[in-house]
Amino acid sequence: MKQTFAALLIFALNLSPISYAQQSSDKPAFAPPTKITGYRDATAELQAEKTFLAVPSAALAKEHLRTLTAVPHVAGSPEDKATAEYVLKKYKEAGLDAYIQEYKIWMNYPAEIHVDLVAPAGVEMHGPSREHVDGDDPFQNDPRVLPAYNGYAPSGEVTADVIYANYGRPEDFKKLKEMGVETKGKIALVRYGMNFRGVKPYVASEYGCVGVLIYSDPWDDGYFKGDKYTKGPYRPDTGVQRGSVQYLSQYPGDPTTPGIASLPDLPESKRTPPDKATDLTRIPTTPLSYKDAAPILANLDGPDSPRDWQGALPFTYHVGPGPAKVHILLKQDYQYRTIYDVIGTVKGTEHPEQWVITGNHRDAWVYGAVDPNSGSAAQLEAVHGVGELLKSGWKPKRTIMFASWDAEEFGLIGSTEFAEQHENELRNAVAYFNMDVAVAGPNFGASGVPSLKQYLREVSQGVPSPKGGSVYDQWKAAQDKRSKERDTANGGAPRQPNAVVKKDVNVGDLGSGSDFTPFLQHLGVPATDIGSGGPYGVYHSVFDNFAWFTKFGDPTFEYEQQMARVYGLQLIRMASEDVLPFDYEEYGKEIVEYLKSAESKSKETFGSKSPSFVNANQAASRLEKAGAQMLQAESALQGNPEKMNAALISTERAFLIDGLPGRTWYKHAIYAPGEYTGYAAVVIPGVNEAIDAQNLERTQQQLQVLTDALNRAAGTLEKGM
Numbered sequence: 001m002k003q004t005f006a007a008l009l010i011f012a013l014n015l016s017p018i019s020y021a022q023q024s025s026d027k028p029a030f031a032p033p034t035k036i037t038g039y040r041d042a043t044a045e046l047q048a049e050k051t052f053l054a055v056p057s058a059a060l061a062k063e064h065l066r067t068l069t070a071v072p073h074v075a076g077s078p079e080d081k082a083t084a085e086y087v088l089k090k091y092k093e094a095g096l097d098a099y100i101q102e103y104k105i106w107m108n109y110p111a112e113i114h115v116d117l118v119a120p121a122g123v124e125m126h127g128p129s130r131e132h133v134d135g136d137d138p139f140q141n142d143p144r145v146l147p148a149y150n151g152y153a154p155s156g157e158v159t160a161d162v163i164y165a166n167y168g169r170p171e172d173f174k175k176l177k178e179m180g181v182e183t184k185g186k187i188a189l190v191r192y193g194m195n196f197r198g199v200k201p202y203v204a205s206e207y208g209c210v211g212v213l214i215y216s217d218p219w220d221d222g223y224f225k226g227d228k229y230t231k232g233p234y235r236p237d238t239g240v241q242r243g244s245v246q247y248l249s250q251y252p253g254d255p256t257t258p259g260i261a262s263l264p265d266l267p268e269s270k271r272t273p274p275d276k277a278t279d280l281t282r283i284p285t286t287p288l289s290y291k292d293a294a295p296i297l298a299n300l301d302g303p304d305s306p307r308d309w310q311g312a313l314p315f316t317y318h319v320g321p322g323p324a325k326v327h328i329l330l331k332q333d334y335q336y337r338t339i340y341d342v343i344g345t346v347k348g349t350e351h352p353e354q355w356v357i358t359g360n361h362r363d364a365w366v367y368g369a370v371d372p373n374s375g376s377a378a379q380l381e382a383v384h385g386v387g388e389l390l391k392s393g394w395k396p397k398r399t400i401m402f403a404s405w406d407a408e409e410f411g412l413i414g415s416t417e418f419a420e421q422h423e424n425e426l427r428n429a430v431a432y433f434n435m436d437v438a439v440a441g442p443n444f445g446a447s448g449v450p451s452l453k454q455y456l457r458e459v460s461q462g463v464p465s466p467k468g469g470s471v472y473d474q475w476k477a478a479q480d481k482r483s484k485e486r487d488t489a490n491g492g493a494p495r496q497p498n499a500v501v502k503k504d505v506n507v508g509d510l511g512s513g514s515d516f517t518p519f520l521q522h523l524g525v526p527a528t529d530i531g532s533g534g535p536y537g538v539y540h541s542v543f544d545n546f547a548w549f550t551k552f553g554d555p556t557f558e559y560e561q562q563m564a565r566v567y568g569l570q571l572i573r574m575a576s577e578d579v580l581p582f583d584y585e586e587y588g589k590e591i592v593e594y595l596k597s598a599e600s601k602s603k604e605t606f607g608s609k610s611p612s613f614v615n616a617n618q619a620a621s622r623l624e625k626a627g628a629q630m631l632q633a634e635s636a637l638q639g640n641p642e643k644m645n646a647a648l649i650s651t652e653r654a655f656l657i658d659g660l661p662g663r664t665w666y667k668h669a670i671y672a673p674g675e676y677t678g679y680a681a682v683v684i685p686g687v688n689e690a691i692d693a694q695n696l697e698r699t700q701q702q703l704q705v706l707t708d709a710l711n712r713a714a715g716t717l718e719k720g721m
Contacts, residue, residue, distance in 0.1 A: 027468025033461055037454075038577035040637055045576060048394050049462060052572055055388045056381035056564035058557035062550075064090075064377035065369060065560070068362070069546045072144045075363035075407035076107060076337035079144070083362050083376075084340035087404045090380050094387025096344030096402065103262045103417045104336050105254045106274055107410050110149040112331035113286060115213065118159065119325035123299055127292035131238045131542040135230030139545040145366055148287050148541075150197070150214070151244035151410045152255070155332045156284035158211045160187045161322035162296055166309040167193055168200035168214075170676050173207045176319060179303055184208030186321050187328065189296055191217040191311060192287075196513060196678020198245040201281040203676065211328050212285040215293035216241050217311035221537035222290060224312035233552040234537030237291040241540045242365040246411040249675045250279040251665035252517055253416030258665055261421035262413075264338070274334070279411075284330045299324040339363075341414045342404040344383065346390065348575065350397040354649070355426065356575045357401045357525075358382070358433040358567060359415060359515050361408030366542045369549040375438035375531075376404065378560050382568030389572065396575035398430060405515050408436075409540075415515035419523055430580065430649055432519035433570045434529040438563040439554045441534010442467070444475045447508035448528035449520065449652065449671070450587035456507055456528055458581070459573065463565045466558040471566060476505045502586055511681035512673030521668040524653035526582065530566060532559050579641050580648045584717055585631045588624025591670065591710065594683040595620055602691050602699060611700045616687075619710035626717035633721055647720020654713040657705050660686055661698060669709040 032050065036042040067086060073079040084100055091098035117125035128148045132140055163181060166172040168190035176183055188204045192214055201212045218224045222235045229236045246255065254262040255277035260270065274280070290313065298315050305317040342362075348354065360375040367373075383402055407413035419426060431452065444465075446456045460472035467474050510516055516527040535552070538544045554560055574580070599613040630648070633639045656667045666672045672685040682688055686702035 028473065030464040030468070030470055033458075036573065037458060038579050038581040038634065040578050045573065048389055048572065049569060051392060052385040052389055052568060053463065053565050055385035056561050056568070057384070058561040060384065061377045061381050061560035061564065062557045064380045065373055065549065066546055068373045068376050069367040069369045072142060072146070072366045073364055073368070074109070074146060074366075075410055075413070076105065076339050080363055080406065081340055084342050084404070084406065087342045087362060087376070087380065091342065091344035091383060091402065094383045095390045096346060096383065096387075098342065098344035101341040101343055101418065102264055103254070103339050103341070103414065104264045104266065105262055105339050105407060105410070105413055106256045106334065107337050107407065108151065108153070108332040108334045110147045111333040112329065113147045113149050114327070114329040115286060115288060115292065116327045117295055117299070117324060118327050120299055120323045123295055125292055125295040127288055128240060128286070129238050129289060129292050131240060131289070133230055133236045133238070133543070137230060137543065137545070137547055139367060139547060140542050145542055148240035148242050150242065150285050150287055152246040152280055153285045153330060153332065154280070154282060155330050156211075157329045158187065158284055159325065159327040160185060160210055161320060162187050162189050162300060162324045162326050163320040164297060164300055164305060164309070164317060165190045165204070166305070167191055167195060168203055168212070169195055170203055173203055175306060179319065181302060181319050182321060185210055187211040187213060187326050189213045189215065189293065191215055191220065192241050193220045195676065196248055196673070197243050198247050198281070199249065199676055199678045201245055201283055201285045202247055205281065205283055209283065211283055213288050213293070213296070213326065213328070214241075214285065215288040215290055217313070218290055219312035221539065222312065225537060226535060229538055229543050229548060233535040233548070235541065236543065238289045239538060239541040239543055240287050240289045242287060243540050244410050245281050245285050247279040247281065248411060248512055248678050249673045250663050252412035252512070253420065254413055255279050255411075257417070257420075259420060261417045263421065284328045286328065286330055296324050296326060339406040339414055341406050341418055344402040346386065346396060346400045348398040348400070349395045352399045353428045354398040355401050355429045356398050356431055356571055357403060357429060357519070358435070358571050359403035359405055360435045360438070361405040361414065361515055363406050363409055365409055365540050367545040369545050370440045370536060370553055371437045371539060371544060372408065374440070374549065374553065374560065375435045378438040378564040378567055379404070379435065381561065381564035382571070385564070385568050386572065396572065398575045400571055400575045408515055412515055412517050416518040419518035423523060426519070426523050426525060427653070428649065429519070429525045431574055432516055432525045432527040433567065434514055434516040434527060435531065435563065435567050436514040436529070437531045437533070438567070439532045439559045440536035441532060441553065442559055443478055443533045444471050444530070445508070445533060446528060446530045447510050449510065449526045450590045451582040451584050451652065452526055452528050453502070453507040453586060454583045455581050456530070457505055459569050460566060462569055463562060466562060471562060472505065479505055509681040509683065510671055511677065511679050513679040517673070521666050521672055524656045524668060526652045528570065530563070532563055579634050579637060580645050581634065582648045582651070583631055584627030584651060584713075585624055586627070588620055588627045591620045591684070592617070592624060598684055598687050598691065601688070605691050605694055606696055606699070609696060611696070611703055613703065616703050616707045616710065619707045619714065622714040623710050623717070626714045630717050630721060639721055644720050647716050651713050651716045654716045655709050657686070657709055661690070661702070669706050
């Protein structure tokens with residue numbers, strides 16, 4: 001094996017621009033960059049990147065994935081610990097200073113789960129049915145597969161008439177009320193999609209429901225999209241989406257320790273009693289397959305559902321209530337269980353206190369081939385690349401850190417506890433780079449804070465794509481194609497402008513649902529999130545396994561190799577920049593757009609009483625101007641690099657506030673998960689959610705909080721020049 005690594009390194013040092021992309025004559029050529037933003041002399045960095053990019057191996061990524069997904073490994077299980085030990089071994093082999101960090105977490109496994117259709121007479125359904133397909137799937141019968149359940153659902157027993165509430169959004173329940181459908185005392189049957197699953201029981205509780213059943217409709221990820229597994233990549237009849245129903249928009253992490261780390265020796269007196277935790281639902285909630293949901297839906301009377309509520313099952317959907325009546329029995333085994341983060345570092349030579357962090361979670365509801373272990377395999381190949389760099393004598397100026405998080409699926413727990421444990425050290429963190437689902441298909445995508453959007457574009461230009469050219473080339477081509485298709489569908493009419501202010505590849509905003517959340521939205525560390533998508537209908541089911549992945553996800557593992565390269569390149573480039581490549585001009589411009597939209601909404605909501613946005617607009621313009629001046633200084637490498645970098649590291653933290661109203665764990669004034677979306681970002685959340693609540697006084701107060709944060713950020717940049 002050492003001979004293989006040495007051969008790779010020698011090969012890397014004598015690379016031609018096209019050879020390591022393995023490109024054939026019918027593919028666009030890949031041209032590596034000759035300049036890098038933030039470096040006075042990029043010669044050594046470009047050579048290091050060339051060496052790094054040659055190392056990640058598709059074949060080794062395949063073996064990592066095979067090992068990590070060999071058995072089910074839900075967080076806190078012995079099998080989960082074994083995956084931690086495997087990752088630790090690979091970190092150490094690469095030369096990282098690595099260790100396992102344990103936390104003690106309140107979490108549940110299923111003891112007994114029953115969902116029975118008890119009316120009307122003569123119709124039977126006893127769920128949840130075992131996940132099973134008739135085709136060739138060697139993983140579905142493992143006795144260690146837990147029954148399908150929801151993390152952080154309570155124990156409970158209830159029998160009630162069923163109503164159908166579409167996706168379980170506030171607007172869906174509001175529509176039921178308008179239709180005269182009684183929701184109080186009913187069990188809500190809702191479909192997955194459109195919001196985080198924990199929002200569904202949150203809203204159902206507000207409308208008086210006593211239980212929630214969440215199913216995957218074939219319209220959303222089943223046969224309506226294409227052939228179902230094993231013939232195609234989409235959800236089969238018995239496939240169930242597991243997942244946490246923690247109220248993520250309140251706070252993530254261990255429900256008993258908001259704001260502090262759940263270390264194994266934490267005294268009980270420091271913990272919030274579970275029955276007092278404000279991020280846990282109190283009504284029985286559990287998932288179903290569409291095989292089990294179908295007889296419930298088929299036996300609902302009442303009005304026809306609104307036509308956009310109709311799914312793909314072969315009958316007309318009605319909203320109820322009844323006559324379908326369901327009995328739910330949930331017995332959850334709640335305990336304090338141990339979880340295992342794996343941390344690996346390389347100490348920086350010049351600024352060891354400045355951390356550049358990359359993370360991916362490792363735990364899965366079952367096997368997790370796509371989610372998350374496609375990311376784990378890619379991460380390990382990025383670690384492999386860094387290991388070869390270290391052998392060549394390369395050292396980063398800043399400390400680099402790889403993290404393999406545990407218990408993300410339950411509520412971003414491993415990353416949140418680590419961030420809370422190391423809050424003081426993370427004040428000097430430069431950036432956090434996240435990867436969750438690395439590969440579900442060939443379509444690259446990315447999200448990030450605006451200051452790092454251009455950085456993501458530039459990094460993607462430095463990595464070859466299996467399709468030819470760079471990852472950036474393919475990313476842009478795919479977006480241009482979708483834009484053209486939308487324009488054509490719109491009769492050639494121009495589309496409405498969005499908040500994207502740079503005429504380049506669109507990089508998304510960060511909401512929640514993955515491990516960047518505690519770093520960005522609690523501690524103010526700039527963050528990105530990358531992945532590569534495609535047709536994927538087995539999310540959080542037993543069928544998200546090695547067999548599915550090698551047939552539909554990435555049979556050649558070329559995209560695993562690509563994602564290892566992009567993921568690692570973000571890290572090694574940032575770790576040695578002379579001047580950090582943050583673009584606060586783009587950040588300021590995006591906030592200007594956010595304010596325009598919020599001001600328009602405020603005028604519609606409050607009319608003549610709408611508060612003035614003048615001060616907030618001025619503060620955003622000040623930030624944009626300061627960002628432009630700093631960007632000019634960065635590009636020209638003018639000024640004092642140490643002073644500039646200190647300001648650039650501090651600017652994101654200047655957006656932190658005391659906390660959002662009603663959910664003070666979230667402290668970022670610009671981005672937060674929506675209270676009623678969970679995944680999707682709400683921009684300038686304090687202001688927008690106050691307007692949505694039609695609360696004029698709170699809107700005025702949050703406008704001032706935002707204005708102060710914008711002025712702090714602008715002032716921080718100004719002092720750095």
